[in-house]
Amino acid sequence: MIKVVILGAGNVASHLIDILLPKTDTQLIQVYARDITKITHLKNHVSITNNIELLKEADIYIIAVSDNAIGTISSKIKTKGLVVHTSGSVSINSLNNSGRKGIFYLLQSFSKDKKVDFDTIPFCLEAENKDDLKTLETLALSIGKKIYFINSEQRKHLHVAAVFVNNFVNHLYTIGNDICSKYDVPFEVLYPLIKETALKIQSLSPEDAQTGPAKRNDTKTIKNHLDLLTNKQQEIYTILTESIINGKKL
């Protein structure tokens, strides 16, 4: 049985606590948060503390705090056991504990109040040795199903890729919404297209799935479109159109 301590009280920490609390094969034995009021609701279910000197002995310490707090918190963990963090963009070397280190990165966008389907979430795991990696895999499989071994160099790039397909894609949705609002078109008209676009790339590579005036180099339609846009929208339209037209050339 794997004994786990979670450090943190944010979205990722909360969802991990929720899924781990009822488990028997994996045992959540303690939750730490700097601000104890954020975890007092857990006190009847698990040991809680805001004193990092009082961490219990466990197999894995999961640090699920903001990126810039990972270094400081990890440096204060004096117990034995594997210390991992859950961040996509922080290297394994940023963990400052003196013992073993690893990564337990859940690649999904978490919202506090929305239930998470752990079966679909990719667990991106890294450790300094095979035994620790095996332990992390066992922990991940007790929660979810999709396991990937991703080292810090790969994870850094994966995190940038995620910015493109999540943050930037969402911003393009915002622009679409802005255009619709301006002309009294309900944005929901675009929901099926948005969904189809997101699902299509699971059966076709995004390069093969590309359609539209830029792909056809249809300069007449492109010009007509530009005439309909604000300056800022024109800039984005132009740079993405050029990028599609040029393909892998640049």
Next chain:
Amino acid sequence: MIKVVILGAGNVASHLIDILLPKTDTQLIQVYARDITKITHLKNHVSITNNIELLKEADIYIIAVSDNAIGTISSKIKTKGLVVHTSGSVSINSLNNSGRKGIFYLLQSFSKDKKVDFDTIPFCLEAENKDDLKTLETLALSIGKKIYFINSEQRKHLHVAAVFVNNFVNHLYTIGNDICSKYDVPFEVLYPLIKETALKIQSLSPEDAQTGPAKRNDTKTIKNHLDLLTNKQQEIYTILTESIINGKKL
């Protein structure tokens, strides 16, 4: 009962023919294509022709051909009946028939071999008078469920919005895929995030759903990310990051 003639043999035409053929409340009475070999497989089910002079009398003529052929084809329709096209980017005034005109725009990305769920597809309808609009609505409701009345001015902008949320979003998926391939990360790791991003905006406005380093104005992470990208990717990263940071200011 509404009698329908379809002109065209592409993706939209094929899917409309498939859904209309078995209907009894709406009757597909003829299919026209310039190249008869593209529709000969239909000859046992419906009247076919490649001679536009031989069109039968119908209530609605649906022109589902490429944008730049709509003007020419419509000018050759001499029969009575409502003539509509299915394009998102062509104005109702581009129809050159002498009689009644309308639009029957299905806002979805169609692939030839992929089954279409017409119940989820938005039908964007336009006509010159209420009776014709009512007829188009009846036709649309015999095929699908989601009906919107969108005039040519609105549709023009809706089509640009669709370019942002479909063509450009897909290009960002391509960039994500490029980054993953380069570092041997399976692109499928990002599927759940891509799907979640696409579905989240159905319960939250895309503006409220925005997260990431640009939204937080986290200049350190932004700089780290830029260092990992090619020149072309940097350009796109920068312009989208600035757009998120500036919000509605520009």
